Amino acid sequence: MASASQRSLVVIGAGVFGASLARHCARAGWDVTLVEQVAPGHARAASGDESRLIRCAHGADEWHTRLARRAWELWREIDPRLVVPAGMAWLAHRVGGWEAESERTLRAAGIPCERVDGAGLFPSFAGGDIAFTLFEPEAGILRAREATRALARLAVEEGARLLLARARPDGSAVVLDGGQRLEADRVVWACGGWLPALFGDLVRVRVTQQDVFYFGAPAAWRTPGVPGWVDYDGAAYGLGDLDGRGVKVAPDVEGPEVDPETVERLPLAAHERQAREYLARRFPALADAPIVGTRTCQYELTPDTHFIVAPHPGHDGRVWLVGGTSGHGFKHGPAIAELLQSQLLGESPPEPRLGLEPREPDRGLRTAGAVIR
Numbered sequence: 536m537a538s539a540s541q542r543s544l545v546v547i548g549a550g551v552f553g554a555s556l557a558r559h560c561a562r563a564g565w566d567v568t569l570v571e572q573v574a575p576g577h578a579r580a581a582s583g584d585e586s587r588l589i590r591c592a593h594g595a596d597e598w599h600t601r602l603a604r605r606a607w608e609l610w611r612e613i614d615p616r617l618v619v620p621a622g623m624a625w626l627a628h629r630v631g632g633w634e635a636e637s638e639r640t641l642r643a644a645g646i647p648c649e650r651v652d653g654a655g656l657f658p659s660f661a662g663g664d665i666a667f668t669l670f671e672p673e674a675g676i677l678r679a680r681e682a683t684r685a686l687a688r689l690a691v692e693e694g695a696r697l698l699l700a701r702a703r704p705d706g707s708a709v710v711l712d713g714g715q716r717l718e719a720d721r722v723v724w725a726c727g728g729w730l731p732a733l734f735g736d737l738v739r740v741r742v743t744q745q746d747v748f749y750f751g752a753p754a755a756w757r758t759p760g761v762p763g764w765v766d767y768d769g770a771a772y773g774l775g776d777l778d779g780r781g782v783k784v785a786p787d788v789e790g791p792e793v794d795p796e797t798v799e800r801l802p803l804a805a806h807e808r809q810a811r812e813y814l815a816r817r818f819p820a821l822a823d824a825p826i827v828g829t830r831t832c833q834y835e836l837t838p839d840t841h842f843i844v845a846p847h848p849g850h851d852g853r854v855w856l857v858g859g860t861s862g863h864g865f866k867h868g869p870a871i872a873e874l875l876q877s878q879l880l881g882e883s884p885p886e887p888r889l890g891l892e893p894r895e896p897d898r899g900l901r902t903a904g905a906v907i908r
């Protein structure tokens with residue numbers, strides 16, 4: 536088995552997954568080339584929004600719980616300024632649902648959580664339909680676009696080359712739009728919503744339009760102060776006003792299928808209505824708050840919401856595909872990079888749940904209509 540320092544790696548895609556891997560492997564001594572078609576953290580990449588939630592609760596799923604906990608540690612090592620430890624509130628509609636399962640899993644893993652009064656967390660809160668609120672204090676928000684850019688910059692500082700070009704596969708090699716051909720011991724395609732167009736039926740991923748809304752609100756709504764929150768059964772999530780951007784509300788209902796390359800980045804009226812209605816219902820003081828910003832983004836949904844981190848079947852472990860992060864991947868970026876490096880070296884086997892085999896549609900990390908952040 537060769538060591539990292541004898542290996543070369545080409546990573547295509549400088550979203551959080553590609554940039555995390557490039558940084559991690561460059562630090563470990565790999566000869567790394569990172570290829571990005573636009574710019575790290577650009578507006579059309581899923582990693583290009585201002586903020587992403589980070590939390591360990593994943594229902595009864597211990598594997599993701601531990602992965603998120605490792606990611607929490609890694610993000611803070613990478614740069615504590617990227618992490619806003621505002622905490623996360625889970626608004627549970629049922630006594631025995633996802634949040635109760637999460638609570639058991641978190642406690643078993645030694646990760647702090649407690650039941651709190653939801654009204655104490657928000658300046659205005661209507662929780663008549665809420666059975667209990669589960670609070671994760673060691674959770675919060677990642678400054679996502681800044682983090683993605685930082686990872687790419689750190690990769691370069693560790694010796695990686697960043698090439699701004701569009702790539703396509705040619706066997707196990709990579710061809711750039713200028714004609715340059717790249718070959719390496721390992722090639723990893725971490726292309727987010729662009730992966731299906733590059734690899735067709737090999738990746739069973741649906742790309743859907745998801746819209747995020749920012750509402751103008753008084754200073755009492757600032758995050759930190761106001762935590763991140765997920766209303767799992769209510770299919771919405773958000774946070775307070777981080778860095779003056781406005782209070783964030785995202786309807787968590789699957790939008791229409793889109794092509795990330797060509798879709799107009801304008802929010803759908805139906806999504807705006809869902810966000811406004813949720814805001815008025817849950818946080819009544821903000822019922823008439825104005826929209827001060829929007830983002831149109833994409834989910835890359837696998838049938839069971841588990842990611843794809845898998846060797847391409849045609850290339851004997853030289854080519855790997857990473858994606859299908861199903862609306863909950865950002866937080867895990869650095870932890871997946873750590874795991875994947877050892878798989879690229881052959882030190883650990885591919886994770887079966889992240890493989891390319893056909894998957895049964897499964898509740899997985901979702902409940903009716905909702906995808907968990």
Ligand SMILES: Cc1cc2nc3c(=O)[nH]c(=O)nc-3n(C[C@H](O)[C@H](O)[C@H](O)COP(=O)(O)OP(=O)(O)OC[C@H]3O[C@@H](n4cnc5c(N)ncnc54)[C@H](O)[C@@H]3O)c2cc1C
Binds near residue numbers: 551728865
């Ligand atoms: C509305 C919304 C809210 C979300 N909320 C959360 C959350 O709260 N917490 C969380 O953990 N996750 C969340 N997610 C999910 C998270 O954002 C994604 O899982 C993550 O950003 C995916 O990163 P990625 O690197 O796979 O893809 P991307 O960030 O899309 O990066 C892929 C990159 O590949 C490049 N690329 C593609 N094709 C090529 C090519 N041929 N040549 C060169 N470069 C190429 C693209 O330009 C792009 O930069 C959310 C997603 C959405 C849409």
